[in-house]
Amino acid sequence: MLSIGELAERAGVSVKTARFYSDRGLLPESARSAGGHRRYSPEALQRLRLIRSLRALDLPVSDVGRALDREDALEDVVAGHLRTLGSQLAALRWREAAVRLLQDCTAEERAERLELVGAVSAPPTTDAMARFWRRWLQPARLPAPLLGRILELAVPPPPDEPAPAQVLAFARLHAFASASCPPGALRGLAAHRPDAGPRPAVLYEGLEEAYELAAPDVLAGREPGAGEALDCFVSAHARSFGARDTPDFRRRLSGLLAAEPRIDRYWQLVGELRGPGRPTPGAAHTWLRGALERQVTAR
Template structure:
């Protein structure tokens, strides 16, 4: 070591337990500033460079990119944000690996006659899977109703399932089938829209959907307990949502009329079946709640008047 307090590149490398090539690499990228140059033009570093180099190595051991390491060295409060970003990125990578594993198991477990079809379905889904296609489906389906953005967001949040964090092969298949279903032309473009979306029917869809969300919540306990459709608060709320949305009263005549309209509405049962496969029986889907309430209405209106 020289008579002053500075270190040569070789001395710094030895003190920090790295190679001279490593010191030169970080120095060239501005992470390890030189204190001075010797008379022969060689780099010299101050004693503080040892701790700085050890910190750089620790950050790089965590696979932080060199630019992020520079931000941590220059800004005391940068580390927390960088850690959060790295954790989010790692979470996405882990989710992708779990999805790939389940997808490969799905292909491994099926017979040769099914493999090509399943490979086509699974191959159409991004990894990790995205809910963009189901969200677009619902925005198209709800578009004629001209709902407020707040309500559209709430409906989509309830209707679009999130991919499981640790999917089974069966859930991978269900999500892939769901993705294929919603990627086709929207049923609203070729099979008509529900009566509530049609201006000539006199409904106010925003009022209706707010009421339906409450009715579905009321019906959920009965669905979880696997109780058959029946009269009660949930059905009354369901009918009131329709009645209130078209400015009329809940009467026996209205209930009979509503039964006919609901029977004629287009259905997306396959969508809700696939959602149920993804979310499991513990969380009733809006589609299952709607069917339960519709059947309860059918049973009630089919009975002779007292």
């Protein structure tokens, strides 16, 4: 049997630490001496060493207790701790980039940037942008799977290792999406107009394909022009209205798109956040609008 002092010495911890774990029930005592002092079995030494190792990894005491109580719990405890560490590392990377952003600017810029960055949590979340799109897509009553795909396209995740410029773009995007707007001031991804009576689910499903087809041309910097992407774009609108794709319909659609509300600032910030290698749906939409306008003007 070991006294608490002997146990602590052999395990390489202080007596105070050993007593703390004993009081919390993590290190059960086997007996008491005639004088009422705690006595521990040799198995307690191995248990204390395990506790020390787990705590050295910064595992909470409650998780250490779970790992000790059940042999199969250690794997879950480690996995949960890895998730926590990942979140903490993401927050540190974000804060480092934010501090660098504040360091490399003028005093006037610093005040504005500090306000923008201070409104974003660390690590940042995309909740504000998701609420923004849910609000403006609400009148369309889209099926949940389609709505999820639109949100995936429209809401950019924060980068894992952000540069200061990306922190600024994300903070500005957060501020844009969080600002109050009058109802009806914006429409969805493109030309969803409830007053015109289109079938929005049909429209957005077709636009998703059209944007994907246009992406290589946008990425290559080609001039807007006719082709499969434009035909798919017009066809999505035609099916939405229950109309046929005719030259007259293309002319009317071009005028409708020219008058639609725009959120170019949102897509500009998304582009800054993503980088030049991934065209945004907004950029694809602008390219397709330009292609349609050119075609109608030529005719």
